[in-house]
Amino acid sequence: MYPAxxxxxxxxxxxxxxxxxxxxxxxxxxxxxxxxxVVFVDLPEVGDQLTHGDEFGTVESVKTVSELFAPxxxxxxxxxxxxxxxxxxxxxxxxxxxxxxxxxxxxxxxxDLLDATAYEALVGSESH
Numbered sequence: 451m452y453p454a455x456x457x458x459x460x461x462x463x464x465x466x467x468x469x470x471x472x473x474x475x476x477x478x479x480x481x482x483x484x485x486x487x488v489v490f491v492d493l494p495e496v497g498d499q500l501t502h503g504d505e506f507g508t509v510e511s512v513k514t515v516s517e518l519f520a521p522x523x524x525x526x527x528x529x530x531x532x533x534x535x536x537x538x539x540x541x542x543x544x545x546x547x548x549x550x551x552x553x554x555x556x557x558x559x560x561x562d563l564l565d566a567t568a569y570e571a572l573v574g575s576e577s578h
Contacts, residue, residue, distance in 0.1 A: 451570065452478065453545055457521070458569035464545065465521040465563065467555070475521060476549040477509060477540065480573045485511040488540040491533045493518075493551055498526045500553065507550070509540065521563060524553035 456464045462481035466474040482488060490510040500506050500520040507518040529551050533539060540548040564572065 452566040454566045456545065457563035457565065458572075459519065459521045459563065460572060461519045463519060463521045471555055472527060473522060473524065473553050473555055474549045475551050475553060476544055477518070478569070478573075479544050481509075481516070482541050482544045482548070485509060485516055486513045487511055488537045491537050491540060491550065493529050493533075494526050496526050496529060499556075500524055500526065502557075518550070520553075522553065522555055523557050524555045526551055527554050528552035 452458065453464075456466050458464050458478060462478045462484075464476050464478050468474065477485075488509055488511050491507065492510070493507045494500065498506075500523060502520055502523045504520050505517045506520050509516050509518060530539075530547075530549050532547065533550065540550075542548065
């Protein structure tokens with residue numbers, strides 16, 4: 451259910467490390483499902499420095515507003531501009547066209563990132 455080529459956080463973000471020292475970041479299927487229909491995504495600016503674990507934006511749904519937390523440290527190099535007009539992409543395709551931002555990774559990968567198996571176990575424990 452969760453793509454094996456991604457890493458996950460306990461806060462339900464995913465990260466895809468690219469071969470060029472960058473990473474794509476978004477929220478998981480579990481997170482978008484819990485939020486319901488996403489109506490707005492508030493993201494940082496290109497050039498902003500994110501620090502692992504810090505809040506970097508919010509996702510607003512018809513039910514609630516949820517904070518987004520940086521899975522790794524790095525500089526924002528790109529935002530998914532299509533989410534401005536189509537926030538529903540987060541619901542429709544959270545691992546594809548619903549990605550949120552791209553980071554230039556600074557420092558080592560974080561040890562607290564989960565693989566797909568560990569993330570699935572986490573989600574299973576939260577939904578009981």
